[in-house]
Amino acid sequence: QKEVEQDPGPLSVPEGAIVSLNCTYSNSAFQYFMWYRQYSRKGPELLMYTYSSGNKEDGRFTAQVDKSSKYISLFIRDSQPSDSATYLCAIMNSGNTPLVFGKGTRLSVIA
Amino acid sequence: EAGVVQSPRYKIIEKKQPVAFWCNPISGHNTLYWYRQNLGQGPELLIRYENEEAVDDSQLPKDRFSAERLKGVDSTLKIQPAELGDSAVYLCASTPAQSGAGETQYFGPGTRLLVL
16 A cells, blocks of 8 residues: 555546545655646646644635544635646655655646 | 756667766755656655765665765756656755755756656
8 A cells, every 4th residue: 555545537527616525545654735736748846735733714715634544635615727737735744754745636627 | 045956858879878867956055856756646755865975875776876966956867777767856955054854855846867
């Protein structure tokens, strides 16, 4: 079993839809949870970062962590065509350990 | 502020040939990472530098891969000889001096390698 599992999609939604992206992980020692967005032929860029369980909101984006279930989510409200990208979850144990990435979910928002 | 710079952006080589990738991190960022991203996969760490010291190279295939960061600034990743399975995007990332939990890793655009 991989440390981080993420459904690769692809996921196609109409503009304005609410998008839910999810990852599960296996190691309960992971403490830091991130979501990266990667446009085609670009490097990943950090969208959201959360520590421990709970929700974090930033504009149209909400990151949610449930450590008891080892489940992390990213919600995108009022999705826009510019949100079309690959979304990668990434988790980390501590500051000096490497990021472990999911496979990424390819999202297309259709106008 | 300039981002992480990588070159070349694309490289096509024949198998068994050598290839090198260059990365210049964001100014002042002491921690530098090299990742490999296979098609349809997330990035996987190859090596991490703190200044000029390689502090985590456990995932670097040392029989054919080498890396250096001589002056603790820019870095070079080399493959010799390249194999078909090395076709991937090679990403460089950097973080500020006090690398710690949750520090944003700033990624470059990557070098897309195709081995024929």
